[in-house]
Amino acid sequence: MKSALNLCLLLLALQVQGQYIFDLSDKQRKQKIPYSPDHSQAEDENLAHVKIAPSNADFAFSFYKQAREEAGNKNIFFSPLSISTAFAMLSLGARSNTLNQLHKGLAFNLTDMEEPEIHKGFQHVLQLLNDPRREVQLNMGNTLFISDQLKLLPKFLDDVTYFYYSEAISSNFQNSLEAIKEINKYIDTKTHGKIVDLLKSLDSDTVMVLVNYIFFKGYWEKPFNxxxxxxxxxxxxxxxxxxxxxxxxxxxxxxxxxxxxxxxxxxxxxxxxxxxxxxxxxxxxxxxxxxxxxxxxxxxxxxxxxxxxxxxxxxKFSISSAYDVKSLFEKMGVTELFSDQADLSGAAVKTLLKVSKAVHKAVVDVSENGTExxxxxxxxxxxxxxxxxxxxxxxxxxxxxxxxxxxxxxxxxxxxxxxxxxxxx
The missing domain is CATH 2.30.39.10 (Alpha-1-antitrypsin, domain 1)
Structure with a gap:
């Protein structure tokens, strides 16, 4: 049995006083978008973000049903887009059956869509979500905290930067307390203080931590008095x-x-x-x-x-939910990524990698000005x-x-x- 160094995925979602809605109707498909205000419906159908939307929706409902089985009588709240984006980004380094399981778990059928189209779709989503011209505050991003001991393949690093706008931050994982402090400070900043001290510990052989965050703040068109x-x-x-x-x-x-x-x-x-x-x-x-x-x-x-x-x-309410995504993904058939059979050979130079931990936390505030x-x-x-x-x-x-x-x-x-x-x- 081969040994493998560990990756940790932290997936964060913040929704404060506002939200968006899903609509695949013709009327909504004709809605103008910032980058092409006069595009036609036919052109919209060919946009990369539209192509991945059905798969992302299928994944969202599939993940919800797994979360429901574990939740019992507890609240459920999560960001499927945060989770799918993080794992889609990681799939750039996956190969063979590990990659096949990831695609299936994320509800992507490569007979309907080629692999480059998936990443192009997420790239377009990130562009649109982070458009500063939006009336609401909406930010989504990805960051890799990388050990000095790990050398990523240039193509993987280029691809995660190009498609997912990921930052790459060198981190000293040999000093785990300092690494945890650094990552938690980053999370605190990106979530505007809503998620603090999320990361409690790191496995001793962790060499990379992938963080995805999404923050949203919007207001009712007609506020409650x-x-x-x-x-x-x-x-x-x-x-x-x-x-x-x-x-x-x-x-x-x-x-x-x-x-x-x-x-x-x-x-x-x-x-x-x-x-x-x-x-x-x-x-x-x-x-x-x-x-x-x-x-x-x-x-x-x-x-x-x-x-x-x-x-x-x-x-009115304010709730948060946390999930062991590793456990839920394994129940959805994505198992190899977390085992010693993991093939992430497209990510690093001469280093065997597997995902040891994947956690997701989401927070929502609902008030008279906005809700979710x-x-x-x-x-x-x-x-x-x-x-x-x-x-x-x-x-x-x-x-x-x-x-x-x-x-x-x-x-x-x-x-x-x-x-x-x-x-x-």
């Missing part, structure tokens, strides 16, 4: 509840009732090119809705939205003769699903399930 925020009950289950700060609005929103899945869907727009999607299953149907989470399902929801005035209740997650209950009254039906009352007062997706890149930035908005971790 904090004068209407009040204490209310959030129903954890049939017998238990917690007190939350519940926000309120009485305005027109795009809503949809999915009778097949027994859930309500609400879209809430943000300033700029941002919007939010919230899904509230009927009592007892959460698993049914979760099982149906596919890109086709979300597409159908978005196509079916109709504007209507509603009474909306939405909880919510859920919906609608009581619909059908009048017998009234010309205008009264506005339905939609209350996010029990567990709900959330998605945050960028309309420009069609990429899912964040997704999750809020089971208990009063519990931070």
């Amino acid at each position: 904090n004068l209407y925020t009040r204490d209310d009950d959030f129903l954890l289950d049939a017998n238990n509840s917690v007190k939350v700060k519940m926000m309120h609005q009485n305005k027109g929103f795009n809503i949809h009732r999915d009778e097949n899945l027994s859930c309500w869907v609400v879209e809430i727009p943000y300033k700029g090119s941002a919007t939010s999607l919230f899904i509230l299953p009927d009592e007892g149907t959460m698993q049914q809705v979760e099982d149906a989470l596919l890109k086709e399902t979300v597409y159908n929801w978005m196509q079916s939205l109709k504007k209507r005035k509603i009474y909306l209740d939405l909880p 997650a919510a859920a919906v209950t609608l009581i619909e009254v059908v009048p017998l003769s009234a010309e205008f039906p009264p506005p339905p009352h939609i209350r996010f007062n029990r567990p709900f699903l959330m998605m945050i997706i960028d309309k420009i890149t069609h990429g899912i930035l964040f997704m999750g399930k809020i089971v208990n908005p009063a519990k931070e971790d």
Whole structure:
């Protein structure tokens, strides 16, 4: 059995007061993007970021379902784009079956797309997400902390720099305490103090740490008035509840009732090119809705939205979630990368490498100015003769699903399930 030096992947996601939404409709595909304001729909279809969007969506829902199995009654919140970007970047150094497993785990089919197109797609996503002309604050980046003992192959270093705009920072892993301090300081800075002291320890033979981070801050197009925020009950289950700060609005929103899945869907727009999607299953149907989470399902929801005035209740909350991505990936069939059979021969000179640790942490804050997650209950009254039906009352007062997706890149930035908005971790 061969020995291998270790790589560590740290994947970070910050969502503060805002989000984007997933929409593959023709209308949204015609939306202007910063680099080509007059492009046609046909041209958009050929853009690199559009080509990888379906695979990234498939990966997001696949990862969610694995996370759900381990979460139990805990909140779920993560950035699938952060995870897929990090592993796609690492795949530049993977070979043979290790590479094949990575492609399959990330939902990329090389019969539909050539490998260079994958990396070109992520390159375009990074360009679009980091465009300083956006109205919202959105930053995503990658960094390699590299031991003095490790010599990366020039092509790998060139490719991660060119496609993923990755920084390469020399780090003294022989002094693990200093290396941990350096990496944690970097994470603290990039996440604006939201994630601190994430890295607790390093394996003694670690030679590289890959960090991916995403930070988002946006604001509601129509903010909630904090004068209407009040204490209310959030129903954890049939017998238990917690007190939350519940926000309120009485305005027109795009809503949809999915009778097949027994859930309500609400879209809430943000300033700029941002919007939010919230899904509230009927009592007892959460698993049914979760099982149906596919890109086709979300597409159908978005196509079916109709504007209507509603009474909306939405909880304030701040939560974080952490995941052992290594464990979840192994359950998704990506095993070789973490074993002594790993083939990362395209990354380093005469050095056998494997991934020893891959962790992901995501944090979200929701307030009157903006939010990132919510859920919906609608009581619909059908009048017998009234010309205008009264506005339905939609209350996010029990567990709900959330998605945050960028309309420009069609990429899912964040997704999750809020089971208990009063519990931070």
